Each structure stands twice: as structure tokens, then as C-alpha cells.
Amino acid sequence: MRSLFSLVAGVAVAVVAPAVCVAEEAVKTQEKTIVEVAAGNEAFSTLVAAVKAAGLVDTLSGDGPFTVLAPTNEAFEKLPKGTVETLLKPENKQKLIAILTYHVVAAKxxxxxxxxxxxxxxxxxxxxxxxxxxxxxxxxxxxxLKTDIVCKNGVIHVIDSVLIPAEK
Known part of the structure; x- marks a missing residue:
């Protein structure tokens, strides 16, 4: 009987522990801005570098609310070779801003x-x-790929490709 109880208790801990970790992570993201959450996740290092190069850190750290459609590093890797490097150059700042703001909706x-x-x-x-x-x-x-990463100033939805706006 004791071993059955130990088995059931072990299963209960195994099931509850991940749920607690997920809940704790959700609370942690709700206390941070979109930029802070993205900067704390290696999968968004290219996006964070682009946001910095575009001068959008303060904007996306503001009150919001914002919905950010966040491409992963792998999404940026799908772009033609050299695209990211070219966009990060100071002379291409306006194009980079246009692409990044095309990933943001001014609402939660x-x-x-x-x-x-x-x-x-x-x-x-x-x-x-x-x-x-x-x-x-x-x-x-x-x-x-992933939805509803709730942040202090909005929400992040993770996407697998970089969105490119139509040329104006």
C-alpha cells in the first residue's frame, strides 16, 4: 500500500511541478515589458538586435498596450542571405523601422x-x-508558433517568418 501511495504521490508531483513552473514563468513575464521578455529569450536575439538598431526599445518598453508578432531567430534565417545585416546598417534604419512596426498592433x-x-x-x-x-x-x-506571452505592456505571439510590408 505504501509503494502505491508513493507512486501516486510521485505522479502527482510530476504533473503539478511543470504546471507550477509554467505559472511562475507567466507571472514573471507579466512583470516585464515586451522588450525585457524578448531580451531574456535567446530565440529572439536577432529581433532584439533589430529593435535596438531601429531605435524602438523605448517605444516598445512604453505603456502600450502592444501586440508583437515576434519572429524567432530561425524566422530571420529564412530571409535571403545578407538581408538582416543590410537592414541593421544605419542607412537602412527607416526600412528596418517599417518592417519591425509591421509586426506590432497597437492593442492587446x-x-x-x-x-x-x-x-x-x-x-x-x-x-x-x-x-x-x-x-x-x-x-x-x-x-x-506560440501565443499569449503576456507582458506588462502587452502580449507577444511567436511567428515562424518575418513579415515584410508591401513597398509604398
Whole structure:
């Protein structure tokens, strides 16, 4: 009987412990700005470097609320070779700002809200298309990988591709 109790208790701890860790992580992100959360995650190091080069740190650290469609480092790697390096040059700052602000919506849009939309206007001025299906959610052609990373000034949704606005 004691070994059965030990087994059940062990399973309970194994199931509850990860849930507690996830809950603790959620609380930690809610206390940080979008920039602080992204800077604390190695998967967003290219995005953070781009935000710094564009001079958008203060803006995205502001009150918000913002929804950031955050491309991973792997998403940036899908761009043609040399694209990121070129965009990070000072002479391309305006183009970089346009691309980055095309990833930001000036509202806090949780996943439950996003799936009800077919488009959203970005801070850059153009709209992104939103499609929800049994395969998941896409923003333009980017697949949403993770949703609802709640931050002090908004929310982050992780995407697998960099969104490029149409040339004006």
C-alpha cells in the first residue's frame, strides 16, 4: 500500500511541478515589458538586435498596450542571405523601422481575440491578414508558433517568418 501511495504521490508531483513552473514563468513575464521578455529569450536575439538598431526599445518598453508578432531567430534565417545585416546598417534604419512596426498592433490582442479577426492594422500602417484553420493560425504567410506571452505592456505571439510590408 505504501509503494502505491508513493507512486501516486510521485505522479502527482510530476504533473503539478511543470504546471507550477509554467505559472511562475507567466507571472514573471507579466512583470516585464515586451522588450525585457524578448531580451531574456535567446530565440529572439536577432529581433532584439533589430529593435535596438531601429531605435524602438523605448517605444516598445512604453505603456502600450502592444501586440508583437515576434519572429524567432530561425524566422530571420529564412530571409535571403545578407538581408538582416543590410537592414541593421544605419542607412537602412527607416526600412528596418517599417518592417519591425509591421509586426506590432497597437492593442492587446490575445489569441482568443485574434482567431475572430481576418485582418489587423499594424503600427506601420498596413494591415496583416489573419487566417485560422484546423492547421493553426497564420499571419500573412507566417505560422503562429506560440501565443499569449503576456507582458506588462502587452502580449507577444511567436511567428515562424518575418513579415515584410508591401513597398509604398
Amino acid at each position: 490582442a490575445m489569441a482568443a481575440d485574434v482567431v475572430k479577426l481576418d485582418e489587423a492594422k499594424t503600427v506601420q500602417g498596413q494591415k496583416v491578414n489573419i487566417t485560422a484553420s484546423s492547421d493553426g493560425v497564420k499571419i500573412n504567410d507566417a505560422k503562429v
